[in-house]
Amino acid sequence: MRERFDVVPLAALFLGAASFLMPFAALKENRVVDGLLLNGFQLAGPLYGTVAVLTAFGVLTGVFLMKNGSRRRLLYAAAGVVCFWLTAALLVRAGMMLTGGAAPRVSPAIGFWGLPAASYVLIDHSKKGRWRMWILLVVMLLPAALLLAGGRGEAISVFREWSARKGRFFDELIVHIRLFGMAVISAAVLGIPLGILASRDKRIGEPVTAFVDAVQTIPSMALFGLLMAPLAALSRTFPLLRAMGIRGIGAAPALIALTLYALLPIVRNTVAGLASVPLSAIDAGLGLGMSQRQLFYRVEWPMALPHVLTGLRTASVQAVGNTAVAALIGAGGLGIMIFQGLGQAAPDLILLGVIPLILIAVAVDRSWGFMIRRWVSPGLDMKGLSA
């Protein structure tokens, strides 16, 4: 068979090119005006322009001239890191081009996303070994972080918004993490035993699955709202509950709704995990003289674990996003900034809420991935479970 070109890095090249050909950033005098749109080439100047062109040539060399191997992968990884650096550098340069105004700022425009996307594609394609990914991450983030910490990035819109409300930001961040964390923990504490029970006894299993299924069809936003009325009534009726801070709006309905919402993936996966244990393993376990308890702890649970952990992973990642919606019923969290931003038509403020939200979601997802690799026996097949 004819050897094929390694086409994936070419896709990265197109993405990167988009950053240079499409509007990369808008230079604005304040938060709301439409600014001056500049593309990557206009921002780059001779130095960064050269870097960009060299990187593109490097990738092309890798694709057409090099043999597949660790050298080529290293080249792709390096190109990915450079793409990321370029993103930060271009933003900073845009900041230096600002001329004046009440609160001058640089807002990312559509072309901004090209370089980070190219960076993702290249690094994903060069993937090899876990610890290398960590080194790569540090190498990638450190210069950008130093640049921003050194004050060179203060003109970037998100930082403008951030410095205007630092204290509030961290408060809401903590509220957010606490809220989704508590919801996931409660859902796990409830959901795993429920799942085990449901797989032991059909009479419990059917109504439990029907209930968690039904909850999932109610939109998260609506679930928050639906819990407001009964909780408000309870709080009116029982002063003790009111004293405990349980009211129609705020953290209590949010926590309950988030927990209910997180139940489904956990219960479902626990049931599926236990159902996936082959009869022959159970037969063998009993035949060797295990008691029901020993069979559960030594055979069934460890074999169900990949499913259960995947359920926890799905539930946690969803909960991060759903918690943002909880701001609508006064539970606080990063959603506050998103909804304020939407209300004030201020995209920069939206970004201030959305960027940490996405980072938390990705971090939570990756942490579960890490724990799954640690806790699940390597003898088990993880195929068919989402990565």
Next chain:
Amino acid sequence: MTLEWQNACKTFTDKKAVDNLSLEVSEGELLVLIGPSGCGKTTSLKMINRLVQPDSGAVFVNGRDVSEVPATELRRHIGYVIQQVGLFPHMSVADNVAAVPRLLKWEKDRIDDRVKELLNLVGLPADEFADAWPSRLSGGEAQRVGVARALAADPPILLMDEPFGAVDPLTREVLQREFLRIQSTLGKTVVFVTHDLDEAIRLGDRIAVMNEGRLAAVAAPGELLLNADPFIRDFTGEDRALRRLARLSVGAAIGEATPITAAGFSGGGESGAPAGSVRTDATLKEALSMMLEAGETSLEAVSPAGRRIGKLTMEDLLESAAGTEAS
């Protein structure tokens, strides 16, 4: 250890799986349970380690009714091997083998030693296989681990449910031979379920044939092949005379008792013997084949060392095929 089913019956929702089974297995005997699929072999076997509770009748181990022994206690002293192997995929090979010793709370060093010893016994070098994951093993290797796991706590009784049913014929023959070797040193009381007649004849001290939940016959392999019962005749097949010859050695047919050597399983006849002669440790089936091949009605019988012993004639073969068990 002896085993006994006494009028054991088991019905699954209006289907009689085992119907009034009465059978004894003596100490150190290898009893093969054979019969068509669905005839109740597995159910009968599981009555011994109480994975199945008989509706009526009883099962005795060493004279003791098993229903009086706590199930887990009982099972830890009965080895159990199944066709699907049932290795625990989340445990390494070593941990699988160590399962029962751990249940019995052996000390760690003792378990480690035992695991090594067993893996080597079943022909899987411990250095290479102890840390392997079951999903990486071939069918034959997995089944060896299954046997090692069953033998781990040195149980006096071994129950094997079509243990070699899922491996290819060549591997099966190797596993059978090795199992015979292991059994000859360990001398367990074994109940071995199979639906493969050749396997039954090769391994069994006695063969119990089941049909539709009932015991149709129980006999030593040679006798079984002479049994005139229509079902047994049918079950043992058109070529049962050949099977009979396959169980007898040339030496036995000419009055010089010689065991069939391990090599005799796979055509030891050709090895070393000059043309027109056959070794006394070859099977009569092989001798017949050589006669047909050479177009002769007689062959020189020579000892494995090459010494001439006598003459094997077609009459000897006819007599042996029709006659009584000689070995």
Next chain:
Amino acid sequence: MKRLIGPVLGLASMAVLFIPGILDPVLRFLFPGAGEWVFPRASLLSLAAMHLLISLTAGATAAVIGITLGIAATRPAGRAFLPLIRDASSLAQTLPPAAVLALAIPFLGFGFEPVLLALVLYSVLPVLNNTLTGLETLPEPVLEAARGMGMSRLQVLMRVELPLALPVIGTGIRTSVVINVGTATIGALAGAGGLGSPIVAGLIRDNPAWVFQGAMASALLALMLNALLKAAEKRLQPANMREV
């Protein structure tokens, strides 16, 4: 008898929700203190129609993208992209749809488009994953037989691979549509209308009756679509593969 319970319940709930003359007294009974009961700005029926339009458009788009990507990534020429597509789509699933929506509004403006983008990004994964699973787990002997009897690559795809993978792909589409119906309520935040409108208005004005009707209607929509698509899936399955 039992088969009729679902449709009858569905129709009854529809009648209660979508006929204002029935809905009003029900809400008055459930939420005596609400002050206003039936959502006044638009009829629940027209909101539901809009909701359906958004979620089905998103579902169809996600299905087309997911199936196309899934097929492309399992062809010899596209195989190089398989790991990237898998990684990127699971990353997309990680992004909260509310966040994507909020991000998209500055670029796409308020209205239908940002909602569509958020929904599509979020719901491509189930279709894509199932397409990949369906196409990757076909028994090799079947494909070999198809190639062996002289089918071209396209014929193998159209006559063997897709028909065999269809049930799995269908399940992916159903999952993604049901997710969309629930998630489309966030459309109201972008001014796209739909059943999110009474929910958002109710949350802001502290009116549980409005929240309730929006929530019930969208849950009903999700359940009914799920049932319908499940029935359609059964038809899609080749007769010999049905419930063995």
